Amino acid sequence: MTVIEERPAPSAAPPPRRTNGLWALLRNSWRQLTSMRTALVLLFLLAIAAIPGSVFPQRGVNAERVTQYYQQHPDLAPVLERLGGFEVYASPWFASIYLLLFTSLIGCVVPRLIDHVRALRMAPPDAPKRLERLPQHAADLTRADAPAEVARSLAAGLRRRRFRTKVREHEDGVWTVSAEKGFLKETGNLLFHFSLLAVLIGVGFGHWYGWHANRLLVGGPDQGFCNTLTQYDDSTLGPRVHPADLPNFCLRLTDFDATFQSTGQPKTFLATVQLTQDNGPAETRRFTVNDPLRLGDANVYLLGHGYAPVLKFTDRYGVAQTKVVPFLPIDGMQTSEGVAQFPDVNIDPKTDKRDPTLQMGFEGRYLPTSPTDGSATSAFPAENNPMLYLTAYRGDLGLDVGTPGSVYSLDQGQLATGELKNVSGTRPHALKLGDTWTLDDGTKLEFVGTREFATLSIRHDPAQGLLLVGAVVGLLGLMLSLAGHRRRVWFRVRPDADLPGPAAAGGGSVVTAGGLPRTDYPGFPEEFKALVKAAEEGTP
Amino acid sequence: MAELSNQLMAAAVLAYLFAMVCYAGEYAFGKRSRVGRAAVRPVEAKQLVGAGGPVAADPPAVADDNPVQPARRDRGELIGRIAVGINVVAVLLHLGGLVTRGVAADRMPWGNMYEYILSTTFIASAVWIGVVLARPAVRHLGLFASLALVVMLGAATMIAYTPVGPLVPALNSYWFIIHVSTIIIGSGIFLIGAVPAVMYLIRNGYEEGRRTFPYTLGKHVPAAVTLERLTFRLHAFAFPLFTFGALIAGPIWAEASWGRYWGWDPKEVWAFISWVVYAGYLHARATPSVKRTVATWIALLGFVTMLMNLFGVNLFFEGLHSYANAG
Numbered sequence: 069m070t071v072i073e074e075r076p077a078p079s080a081a082p083p084p085r086r087t088n089g090l091w092a093l094l095r096n097s098w099r100q101l102t103s104m105r106t107a108l109v110l111l112f113l114l115a116i117a118a119i120p121g122s123v124f125p126q127r128g129v130n131a132e133r134v135t136q137y138y139q140q141h142p143d144l145a146p147v148l149e150r151l152g153g154f155e156v157y158a159s160p161w162f163a164s165i166y167l168l169l170f171t172s173l174i175g176c177v178v179p180r181l182i183d184h185v186r187a188l189r190m191a192p193p194d195a196p197k198r199l200e201r202l203p204q205h206a207a208d209l210t211r212a213d214a215p216a217e218v219a220r221s222l223a224a225g226l227r228r229r230r231f232r233t234k235v236r237e238h239e240d241g242v243w244t245v246s247a248e249k250g251f252l253k254e255t256g257n258l259l260f261h262f263s264l265l266a267v268l269i270g271v272g273f274g275h276w277y278g279w280h281a282n283r284l285l286v287g288g289p290d291q292g293f294c295n296t297l298t299q300y301d302d303s304t305l306g307p308r309v310h311p312a313d314l315p316n317f318c319l320r321l322t323d324f325d326a327t328f329q330s331t332g333q334p335k336t337f338l339a340t341v342q343l344t345q346d347n348g349p350a351e352t353r354r355f356t357v358n359d360p361l362r363l364g365d366a367n368v369y370l371l372g373h374g375y376a377p378v379l380k381f382t383d384r385y386g387v388a389q390t391k392v393v394p395f396l397p398i399d400g401m402q403t404s405e406g407v408a409q410f411p412d413v414n415i416d417p418k419t420d421k422r423d424p425t426l427q428m429g430f431e432g433r434y435l436p437t438s439p440t441d442g443s444a445t446s447a448f449p450a451e452n453n454p455m456l457y458l459t460a461y462r463g464d465l466g467l468d469v470g471t472p473g474s475v476y477s478l479d480q481g482q483l484a485t486g487e488l489k490n491v492s493g494t495r496p497h498a499l500k501l502g503d504t505w506t507l508d509d510g511t512k513l514e515f516v517g518t519r520e521f522a523t524l525s526i527r528h529d530p531a532q533g534l535l536l537v538g539a540v541v542g543l544l545g546l547m548l549s550l551a552g553h554r555r556r557v558w559f560r561v562r563p564d565a566d567l568p569g570p571a572a573a574g575g576g577s578v579v580t581a582g583g584l585p586r587t588d589y590p591g592f593p594e595e596f597k598a599l600v601k602a603a604e605e606g607t608p
Numbered sequence: 609m610a611e612l613s614n615q616l617m618a619a620a621v622l623a624y625l626f627a628m629v630c631y632a633g634e635y636a637f638g639k640r641s642r643v644g645r646a647a648v649r650p651v652e653a654k655q656l657v658g659a660g661g662p663v664a665a666d667p668p669a670v671a672d673d674n675p676v677q678p679a680r681r682d683r684g685e686l687i688g689r690i691a692v693g694i695n696v697v698a699v700l701l702h703l704g705g706l707v708t709r710g711v712a713a714d715r716m717p718w719g720n721m722y723e724y725i726l727s728t729t730f731i732a733s734a735v736w737i738g739v740v741l742a743r744p745a746v747r748h749l750g751l752f753a754s755l756a757l758v759v760m761l762g763a764a765t766m767i768a769y770t771p772v773g774p775l776v777p778a779l780n781s782y783w784f785i786i787h788v789s790t791i792i793i794g795s796g797i798f799l800i801g802a803v804p805a806v807m808y809l810i811r812n813g814y815e816e817g818r819r820t821f822p823y824t825l826g827k828h829v830p831a832a833v834t835l836e837r838l839t840f841r842l843h844a845f846a847f848p849l850f851t852f853g854a855l856i857a858g859p860i861w862a863e864a865s866w867g868r869y870w871g872w873d874p875k876e877v878w879a880f881i882s883w884v885v886y887a888g889y890l891h892a893r894a895t896p897s898v899k900r901t902v903a904t905w906i907a908l909l910g911f912v913t914m915l916m917n918l919f920g921v922n923l924f925f926e927g928l929h930s931y932a933n934a935g
Contacts, residue, residue: 104891104895104897104898105895105897105898107891108888108891108892108895108898111884111885111887111888111891112884112885112888114884115880115881115884115885115888115913118877118880118881118884119877119881121872121877122872122874122877122878122921122925123925126872128871128872129871129872129873129927156872157872271870280867280868329773329774331773333773333774333776334776335774336780357778357780357865358778358780358781358783358861358864358865359781359864360864360867367867369865369866369867371866371867525866525867527867527868529868529869532863532869535859535869536856536860539855539856539859540856542851543848543851543852543856546847546848546851547848550844550847550848550890587894588837588840590837
């Protein structure tokens, strides 16, 4: 019989495997991606990629400026459009940078988390052989007690200073005390990076399940709106939001109060609304800039305000129509521009047919405070001397074609083809409050008054709470990681050399100490000195 | 009160200038003895090496220097102390200008670009004085720190001066205090952190033996290691403050005011860029394979993005943060 040794073979070296080329490439790319250098490069790319978004107008920030840019740079704009220059933060190249960065982040922090958890559960490692080679060291501290006693008291002292400690006894009668501190640094660091991930997820979640819409709301009982898409001027739903999911509420603007300084700078805005939720009773609510109307599943923000002239048009047959038309402010003094369109006028009562050549349009400016010098811009944003400058147009307004046009300007195509003609001369006609203007065909336009309007943004983002928590936790983690210092300290306690062997029990001990800051920590030498002093004197 | 504020600010700028002159004086006179020694010693050593040996060379050199050295050092020391004193006066005047401005407007003095720069530079200056008082060794950076302050304040007065006025409704919120003050403190420290960063790069080059123009400035400043550590500590302190101000308080206020927490407004874009660059600095510094000089260059890049956000965004771009009233 042959003797077979049943000792397990050392598992140190695995049999050399033929490395698959593709696998090696993948593994190396992953290592490359998760390296700190790559992360740094990606951080810089992210910073650089964000710059164009501040240089070129962004559709998500201000779509009108993009249109302006198209007019000013007709050659450059389409090129920029193809490169994503008007939607930088939604462009594939911007997304690819931050997705790579976050992949790199995951590849970096997940193994670190595993290591950290392992380190937290492990006892501090035993003292290295030569403590004098460490950045901090001290030798030949003598204590009267036996090594075991000394080691125990040292460990107790270190524990009191919130070190994690481990006492080990060695065969030659030598005791070692290992201590480690500063795990909060890595904990904070990991917390910070994981909360960055949480924030990214929160942003994505909010984008998917959130929605927002804008509405210009004119004051008065006849001008309310309800929270359905058709009643908004524009709206954006997240990919996972169905129009039927929108919460049920209706708003009417009952009062708008604006105050201004003498310079014309606005001081306060206050909107008062009648709110009806889920067909319940109407309630009065007020909100202002910085203090939105919060409705659980939606928030209503006050963004701006303006004036809507009330115009009464009396046609050839004596039929009167009144319209409230919001004029959009073009400067800080509320000089506003807009149009009033009357397509259903001059209908012959005999035939009851609409004559498309007799539709009426008025285009012009509203000045809440007309300056004394008669210039065409308002002198103050409040209505101290209201004046309306209008030009009248008659003809086909072009509203029947079906193509959506702006409600704040006349159809330029109709003006160009002459289907819509100026009938009041080149100089706009000035109307004071209450004035009536009789046109060339005997029809009349009366400037009845004005109402105020508020521009509202209605939004819902279900992830905001998560984002806030993520950001605050991240900040806490960041502070921990910047403030903490990881360091290790070792003490080796030998029996006093004068009494060799186990006979030393009861005799004195000689202690050597070493310290290793594991991060840049300028205060470590002082801390180490204090520890050594305490060890020497036997005080905790 | 507004007039008083302007006068105090003018006095503060003058005091900074005066402090700068004194720092320069210390720079020029105070260390001449050391400069002299640096220039003389190698020559003596060479002669003596020729004559006998280095062992004999040192004692006479030291003996030669000793009687002269204390007097000269004292003069430099004195000028340096005067400089710090004037600097403290300048900071107090600066504070006075800021407070009277706030009293005149009946609100916190950071409602427009002019006041913002005044506040930021005040923080930078106060932190600087704090550092100097805690560690007199870095006093020799005072020349460069006060130079930076005078330039910033001059720029504020020339291109951004705005008469006192109340706030627009959008700014009328307690977040105005929280958001803007934390950003002011964070930016102020970042701005002053750029001074040791620059000096570190210069000093480091000097220590590596370079003697061409910018590196010669590094002759009298503290050791490169000290400067580098100071740079890091200032940045590591400012970074969480800036994070809170720009990326937490800012979005909370933006949500209440504009309906969205983040909208890529030009100011937000550049705050994001600065944050990413400073995050890059902290990472680079924590990575052993990245040289400290490279990391410090990144911090200076962050400084440039802060300047871009302060001046460039207010003056060139139009956005929701347009309260600058400049230009």
